Amino acid sequence: MYDAVIIGGGVTGCMIARELSRYDIKVILLEKEEDVACGTSKANSAVIHAGFDAKPGTWKAKMNVRGNVLFPGICDELDVPYINNGSLVVAVEDGEIKILEKLLNQGRVNGVPGLEIIGHDELMKMEPNLNTKVKAALYAPTAGIVCPYEFTIALAENAAINGVEFRFNSPVIEIAAEDGGFIVKTPHDFVKTRFVINAAGLFSDEISKMAGAEEYTITPRKGEYLIFDKKFGSLIKKVIFPTPSEISKGILVCPTVDGNIFIGPNSNDIRDKTDVGVTREGIEEIIEGGKKLVPELPLSGVITSFAGLRAVSNTNDFIIEASRKVKGFVNVGGIQSPGFTSAPAIAETVIEILKEEGMDLREKPGFVPTRPRKYRFREMDNLTRQKLIEENPAFGHVICRCETVTEAEIVDAIRRPLGAKSLDGIKRRTRAGMGRCQGGFCSSRVLSILARELKIDPLQVTKCGPGSEILKGGYKEFIAEKDMDEYLNTVEVESLSWKGGATNAL
Amino acid sequence: MLYKDLVIIGGGPAGLAAALEAAEQGVKDVMIVERDSGLGGILQQCIHNGFGLHVFKEELTGPEYAQRFIDRLDNAGIEVLLDTMVIEITPDKRIFAVNSEKGVLEIQAKAVILAMGCRERTRGALNIPGFRPAGIFTAGTAQRYVNIEGYMPGKEVVILGSGDIGLIMARRFTLEGARVKCVLEIMPYSNGLTRNVVQCLEDYGIPLRLSHTVIDIHGKKRVEGVTVAKVDENLKPILSTAEFISCDTLLLSVGLIPENELTKMTGADFDANTQGPMVNQRMETSCEGIFACGNVLHVHDLVDFVTMEAKFAARGAAQYLKEKDGPCRKMSVIAGEGLRYVLPHAVGVEKMLDEKQNFFMRSIKPMKKARLSIQSENGTIKTRMLSYVKPSEMINIELNKSEISKAAGHLKFILQEEGASDER
Numbered sequence: 001m002y003d004a005v006i007i008g009g010g011v012t013g014c015m016i017a018r019e020l021s022r023y024d025i026k027v028i029l030l031e032k033e034e035d036v037a038c039g040t041s042k043a044n045s046a047v048i049h050a051g052f053d054a055k056p057g058t059w060k061a062k063m064n065v066r067g068n069v070l071f072p073g074i075c076d077e078l079d080v081p082y083i084n085n086g087s088l089v090v091a092v093e094d095g096e097i098k099i100l101e102k103l104l105n106q107g108r109v110n111g112v113p114g115l116e117i118i119g120h121d122e123l124m125k126m127e128p129n130l131n132t133k134v135k136a137a138l139y140a141p142t143a144g145i146v147c148p149y150e151f152t153i154a155l156a157e158n159a160a161i162n163g164v165e166f167r168f169n170s171p172v173i174e175i176a177a178e179d180g181g182f183i184v185k186t187p188h189d190f191v192k193t194r195f196v197i198n199a200a201g202l203f204s205d206e207i208s209k210m211a212g213a214e215e216y217t218i219t220p221r222k223g224e225y226l227i228f229d230k231k232f233g234s235l236i237k238k239v240i241f242p243t244p245s246e247i248s249k250g251i252l253v254c255p256t257v258d259g260n261i262f263i264g265p266n267s268n269d270i271r272d273k274t275d276v277g278v279t280r281e282g283i284e285e286i287i288e289g290g291k292k293l294v295p296e297l298p299l300s301g302v303i304t305s306f307a308g309l310r311a312v313s314n315t316n317d318f319i320i321e322a323s324r325k326v327k328g329f330v331n332v333g334g335i336q337s338p339g340f341t342s343a344p345a346i347a348e349t350v351i352e353i354l355k356e357e358g359m360d361l362r363e364k365p366g367f368v369p370t371r372p373r374k375y376r377f378r379e380m381d382n383l384t385r386q387k388l389i390e391e392n393p394a395f396g397h398v399i400c401r402c403e404t405v406t407e408a409e410i411v412d413a414i415r416r417p418l419g420a421k422s423l424d425g426i427k428r429r430t431r432a433g434m435g436r437c438q439g440g441f442c443s444s445r446v447l448s449i450l451a452r453e454l455k456i457d458p459l460q461v462t463k464c465g466p467g468s469e470i471l472k473g474g475y476k477e478f479i480a481e482k483d484m485d486e487y488l489n490t491v492e493v494e495s496l497s498w499k500g501g502a503t504n505a506l
Numbered sequence: 507m508l509y510k511d512l513v514i515i516g517g518g519p520a521g522l523a524a525a526l527e528a529a530e531q532g533v534k535d536v537m538i539v540e541r542d543s544g545l546g547g548i549l550q551q552c553i554h555n556g557f558g559l560h561v562f563k564e565e566l567t568g569p570e571y572a573q574r575f576i577d578r579l580d581n582a583g584i585e586v587l588l589d590t591m592v593i594e595i596t597p598d599k600r601i602f603a604v605n606s607e608k609g610v611l612e613i614q615a616k617a618v619i620l621a622m623g624c625r626e627r628t629r630g631a632l633n634i635p636g637f638r639p640a641g642i643f644t645a646g647t648a649q650r651y652v653n654i655e656g657y658m659p660g661k662e663v664v665i666l667g668s669g670d671i672g673l674i675m676a677r678r679f680t681l682e683g684a685r686v687k688c689v690l691e692i693m694p695y696s697n698g699l700t701r702n703v704v705q706c707l708e709d710y711g712i713p714l715r716l717s718h719t720v721i722d723i724h725g726k727k728r729v730e731g732v733t734v735a736k737v738d739e740n741l742k743p744i745l746s747t748a749e750f751i752s753c754d755t756l757l758l759s760v761g762l763i764p765e766n767e768l769t770k771m772t773g774a775d776f777d778a779n780t781q782g783p784m785v786n787q788r789m790e791t792s793c794e795g796i797f798a799c800g801n802v803l804h805v806h807d808l809v810d811f812v813t814m815e816a817k818f819a820a821r822g823a824a825q826y827l828k829e830k831d832g833p834c835r836k837m838s839v840i841a842g843e844g845l846r847y848v849l850p851h852a853v854g855v856e857k858m859l860d861e862k863q864n865f866f867m868r869s870i871k872p873m874k875k876a877r878l879s880i881q882s883e884n885g886t887i888k889t890r891m892l893s894y895v896k897p898s899e900m901i902n903i904e905l906n907k908s909e910i911s912k913a914a915g916h917l918k919f920i921l922q923e924e925g926a927s928d929e930r
Contacts (some may be wrong), residue, residue, distance in 0.1 A: 011854070032604035100814065165793075226633070227630070231770075235857075247794075274726060276637065276638075277635065277636050277637045277722070277723075278635045278636060278638075279635050280635045280721065282635075282636065282745075283633050300631075302630055302631060302633060303628065303630045303631065304629070304630030304637065305630055305633060305635075306629070368616030382602060382610045382612075385604060385609065386609040386610045389604065389606065389609040389610070390609060393606035393607065394606065395606075395611060396589075396604050396605045396606035396607070396608075397605075397606050398541065398591040398604065399588060400595075401541065401591070404591075404593060436625070436630065437625045437626070438628040438629070438630055439647075440623065440625055440626050440628065440644045440646060440647050441647075443647060444647060444650050444651055444654075444655060448655075451621050458655070458657060461655070462640065463639070463640035463642070463727075464727070465727070466727075467727035467728060468639060468640040468727040468728055469640065469728065470640050470641075471651065471657040471658065471659055472658050472659060472660050472661045472684075472754060472755070473657070473658045473661065474656065474657060474658065475656040475657065475658065475682065476682060476683065477658060477683070478658060478661055478682065478684055479682065
């Protein structure tokens with residue numbers, strides 16, 4: 001019997017898992033994909049928002065401002081790179097300055113520190129590559145950037161170290177009430193639990209309905225992105241937003257903690273919760289949007305594109321509450337932007353809710369706030385590199401050229417708590433394959449290391465879990481199959497002609 | 507710290523030929539630094555034949571071609587560091603590299619030859635819309651899986667781009683039992699060598715669909731198909747021609763990009779068209795004593811030309827090491843009308859290595875018959891008629907020292923289609 005089941009291994013679920021792992025209870029997290037951070041948490045703007053966007057009094061406003069305060073400390077504890085680079089909301093038209101003033105006031109009401117509106121000249125000094133037509137900008141010094149999947153993985157690793165169980169490839173298909181608790185079923189398993197925390201992202205509405213709890217709807221809102229080669233990383237330093245619209249913060253130009261820049265996202269409501277395809281129109285739209293802020297975008301330097309889905313609830317606010325209909329069921333739904341920034345505050349709130357709902361939460365001794373040290377060869381000085389290679393020669397074997405990722409780092413990614421099981425898992429943990437050649441050189445080498453370390457056949461290695469195997473067969477394998485087909489076809493033709501002959505004879 | 511006369515970065519065809527030629531020219535202390543576990547570079551996975559027609563007058567496979575050079579290294583006394591990745595190079599020719607055995611190596615070279623080759627353009631560079639499932643490979647990655655690892659990355663294949671590696675992989679996949687449904691090319695002409703279009707597609711009945719591209723990729727976990735469409739003169743897809751083709755694999759053969767991340771650290775000047783450094787008559791970059799050759803300089807279609815160019819760079823480096831350089835009158839070389847680029851980018855007549863200088867160039871479009879003329883401020887130096895010019899097949903012309911000496915100001919190369927409307 002578990003005390004709590006968390007459904008969903010995104011940033012919300014993993015943050016809650018990490019916070020619950022401080023207490024003396026039995027917790028399991030169920031995730032439908034083969035890894036954490038496989039949905040909304042891997043494909044978003046990775047911005048730690050300051051907190052001026054949301055209407056005062058909403059969950060979004062409260063969670064964002066509090067989350068922003070908590071973020072740097074958690075990153076520090078878990079060795080996750082975090083850059084406090086600040087953000088600018090840029091007004092290009094005169095009319096937009098009014099909106100900046102509105103945002104400034106809203107931000108002050110929300111409790112965002114340090115906000116100010118700066119004029120054209122100072123703005124151009126801060127960001128010389130901005131559109132020279134910019135009139136003014138709202139500067140928020142507390143905004144920052146982080147790598148969203150690295151953060152989520154770090155939370156999950158830390159939760160796992162502190163005793164939370166993780167079960168992957170486990171979509172929840174049924175939730176039944178039993179003995180004041182629940183039986184939560186997956187296609188190949190079930191768990192008994194007293195509490196269920198629904199952090200299922202885009203699917204949280206379906207999970208809530210499955211449990212007989214409050215009904216709400218989640219609409220997927222697609223956002224598309226383009227990422228540029230690191231050599232253009234110095235184009236801008238801060239998070240650059242346009243003046244926002246009613247439904248979206250707009251298409252931004254933004255650096256990443258790893259030294260790239262990206263443009264995006266656009267914002268389109270769609271129907272299919274699994275449609276993360278990039279569209280031609282979408283790419284055109286974000287290029288146009290990006291150029292409005294930074295006209296000289298190096299479009300030939302795009303290395304990849306991707307799309308992510310925001311989980312938008314019908315209340316347009318986060319849903320963070322214990323069900324009034326089903327005792328022991330907690331909904332954490334509609335966590336769209338600024339959901340990533342809000343995750344730490346949402347987890348705090350969920351803990352409070354669980355206490356109110358009668359969960360016995362006693363802090364356990366021996367909680368480990370950190371995770372095993374992570375080595376980032378590309379960021380080290382040569383002396384450190386030398387020492388590491390002496391200790392472990394695999395640090396001297398560079399596998400990914402573009403991002404300078406060594407064999408030792410790839411092996412570590414596999415052996416860590418909740419280690420990588422696929423090429424994408426390696427990519428998100430080490431950046432191997434994320435550089436300018438997008439895995440052209442290293443993917444076959446990473447595949448071999450995965451097969452070796454996991455003791456599986458290379459044919460079983462996947463990109464992102466079952467069904468995404470990289471290789472289709474062995475050398476000459478299809479020839480045999482084709483010859484067999486040909487043989488069978490011949491036999492069939494012959495028997496037909498024989499039958500024909502027989503008919504004629506009759 | 508190690509001290510070397512000449513360090514060559516990259517042990518592929520360019521690096522190998524450069525090392526051997528440098529030794530032949532009397533350079534004593536030559537070292538090749540190679541990141542892979544063996545020499546030969548990408549040739550090792552090119553098991554098809556057709557290499558060496560110019561250099562050896564016979565048809566060799568890639569590994570055979572490479573082996574001809576590798577076999578001579580020991581006798582030439584050339585030092586080779588394998589599994590060693592260069593991570594930094596400074597303008598004063600100090601090289602930092604890592605390997606498992608020695609850790610971080612610091613090498614001070616008197617001269618450096620850059621021979622790092624190129625990489626393939628990816629889907630991201632083309633902005634192909636759709637999902638991001640397994641089953642999308644660059645042609646070279648697929649070639650490695652099939653030819654080196656012994657695995658088939660796909661069974662039903664659509665190939666985008668008619669570059670040479672794509673064409674060769676169409677044949678390879680067919681021979682290994684996979685079905686290649688078609689090769690799509692966005693341009694109205696193929697981007698590969700004519701001989702590869704004939705020998706790899708036509709001989710196997712694989713359709714080549716010109717003026718076509720992929721406009722969508724389907725399949726969430728693994729590729730399930732692609733939507734293709736015809737493109738108009740501006741290369742924009744004509745949506746009414748969209749057509750679904752089922753496949754489990756999309757192969758991309760959409761161009762190569764010189765790998766110049768290290769070159770950039772030297773501060774050398776770049777040519778936006780070749781995406782490689784600018785070089786003079788002896789393949790020396792604007793960073794003195796640092797030379798470049800092979801695909802890192804500009805992408806070649808034939809390895810034979812890589813070998814010739816590498817030898818030239820090695821002779822340049824040998825000359826540089828022998829005599830400290832005085833100033834040299836340099837004439838700039840300009841790619842004019844009809845040409846994408848011309849190499850070298852500058853010629854210093856007094857320091858030419860031979861009586862003749864080779865110039866390499868690519869046309870911007872195919873032409874049935876074309877006039878190549880070389881002009882300077884005081885008139886035309888030379889003209890030559892060429893038949894069947896294609897962007898994918900490099901043009902190569904020699905000028906005598908005397909011809910270059912006659913020129914004033916610059917050398918401008920112009921390629922005009924004959925029979926096309928006269929614009930003057």
